[in-house]
Amino acid sequence: MVKELIIDSTPEKGVTIALLQDKQLVELNTEKVDNHYAVGDIYLGRIKKIMPGLNAAFVDVGYEKDAFLHYLDLGPQVQSLLKLSRIVKNGSYQEKLLSSLKLEKDIDKAGKISDILSKNTLIPVQIAKEPISTKGPRLSSDLSIAGRFAVLVPFSSSVSISKRIKGNAERNRLKKIVESIKPPNFGVIIRTVSEGKGVEELQKDLQDLISKWERFTKRLKDVEPAQKVLGEMDRASTILRDILTDEFSHIYVSDSGIYDEVKSYVQEISPDLERIVKFYKSKEPIFEHYGVEKQIKASFGRTVNLHGGAYLVIEHTEALHVIDVNSGNRIASKENQEDNALLVNKEAAKEIARQLRLRDMGGIVVIDFIDMHKATNRKDLYVFLKECMAGDRARHTILPPSKFGLVQITRQRVRPEMSVVTSEKCPACDGTGEIRSSIVLLDDIESNLSFILQEQNEKSISLFVHPYIDAYIKKGWISRRLKWFLKYGKWIKVKPVASYYLTEFHFFNAKEEEIKL
Incomplete structure (x- = not known):
């Protein structure tokens, strides 16, 4: 599989990043110029209101709507975090790390938020979900700092490994390396891309994360409530950090400033791939030149056409997303109607997996596939859909087809759904329906x-x-x-x-x- 990254930048739209697999658009990410609340950013929040009925609190992080913090998102070591915050704010914390900090007891999983927090309490919080629709950001005080090979988790001591790393020998090797180099009172999550990496690469990545934690504690002392303490990397660098592999053949960038940043970052995390970063100089818009614009127009919208005449109808509501699979003008005789339905459903499943990533659809998704009478075919479709979604980085759960033939999917939603207007205002009439004589x-x-x-x-x-x-x-x-x-x-x-x-x-x-x- 050949992967390419196309990065476009305009003053009006901000930075738009397109991920192509074998020339097909599979992800589209936009980083707006005025987007101040990105997933991973850490703020010093102030508790505005405790809601015992919800077992949650509303927190002021500077957004127009107060952010939401549930008890289950506090993290087991929230008392240690509050203790550190108080000490740092008082100016009595001289150490950069946590080796001398006595950790507090883990909170009760079935406890009440009112026992932990009260109005006007200052607490460092991390953006878990960006503001979506009319809702403010979703927060977590179980802080973590992500790197390329590892994730640093303060107030912990455990070392966990990505489930995608299968070999026991490799898992044990990575665990021993990390346990020998991690600082006290810090836990580490070893990411999938760590597989096969040596001590030097892992240690460098971990040292970068420790440096970020040191910046966090240094800034926490002087930062005012509702201000950002530590920011996540820009969207382009975050995507590169999470998905850059040897499968990438090209990274094209249309903006000179972003090109320098991307080239520098790739050189830092994977020097052998620096050569694939190219600066796009042509006058033709970069998305048009590489066929991305056409794919965007064809892939977004209420109706998505498939090969052979079948098509999808995608409806969006506040509560869920509904996808209807239609065979269209694809005709089959009665003898092979069941086989034809399976073929259309598999084709639809492949496109649906792409659409979920492309639009970043989250929450509940209900899919109405074409009816199939054989249980073996329904199972075959279910397995195929799981295979198609195996490459989706967002956490998701797929339920088997119900007795009505519906497939339900829940998919992690951390930022607003990608929406692209595919219809255009008529340039001749400016949308009025009439033109000059x-x-x-x-x-x-x-x-x-x-x-x-x-x-x-x-x-x-x-x-x-x-x-x-x-x-x-x-x-x-x-x-x-x-x-x-x-x-x-x-x-x-x-x-x-x-x-x-x-x-x-x-x-x-x-x-x-x-x-x-």
Whole structure:
């Protein structure tokens, strides 16, 4: 499988990152310019309200809506975190790490939040879910700092290993390495990409995480409530940290500043892959050049077409997402109707797995596949869907088909769902359904022409129009263009552009720059 990353940056939209697998778009991530609440950011929160009925608290982290912190998200060592926060704020904490800090007893899993927190308590909290719809951020005080090979967990001592690392010998090797280099009172989660890595690489990554923790404790002393204490990396670097492997063939970046950052980061985490980072210099938009824009337009929207005539209908609600699979014009005889349904359902399952990643759909997803009567076929579809979703980094659970043929999926939602408007406002009528009368089009062109030549004194201009208008201007022995030459004493170049709508026209100067009117 060949993977590519295309990174585009514009002042209006921010940074948009497209992940392609074998040239097919599978993930689309956007980092907006004004997005101040990214998953992983740590803030100094102030408790605004305790809700005993919910066993939760609302916390001020500077967002317009108070953030939500549930008791189960406090973490077992929240008392140690509160203790550290008090000591650091008082200025009596001189150590950078936690070796001399006496850890408090773990809180009761079935306890009450009112026993732990009270109004106006200051507590460091981490963004677990970005603000979605009308809801504020979801928080956790079970802090963790993610690196490329490991995740550092303060106030713990355990070393856990990703379930995707299967070999017992490799798991034991990694555990021994990390246990020998981790500092006291810190736990570590070993990530999948650590498989096969040596002591030097793991130690460097762990040292980077320890440096981040030191920055956290240093900033915590002076930071004001509701301010950020430690920020997560930008979206591009986060994606590279989590998914960069030898399978990547190219990383194309359209912005010089982001290119330098990405190249520097790749050089730091995987020097042998630095060569694949390329700066895109062409004038054509990067997403159009690599076919991403077309895939975006085809993949988003209520209806998604599949090969062979089948299609999906995707409906979004506040509570859940519903996906309906339709066979469309795909016709089969009665003898192989069951086999045909299985083929269409498998094709749909593959696209649904891609759509969940692409749109970052979270929460509950209900899929209405085409009915199949054989239990073996239903089981075959269920297994195939699980295989298709095996590469999804978001936590998810898939239930077997119900007796009504519905498949239910729950998928982790940590940021707002990716939504792309695939319909466009008509440029000819500006959405009104009416256009300017074509009979006065030539009058409009000539009026602008007169202004450009006589008022702006342009020496040489070109007129770009629809091919029909181009033919009309040039037709006859005494053409409209000849009349313009006799009137203004300058020859006007007229060029047809097939993509223009009928009444669209633009003027360009000798440098091929558009003359704005």
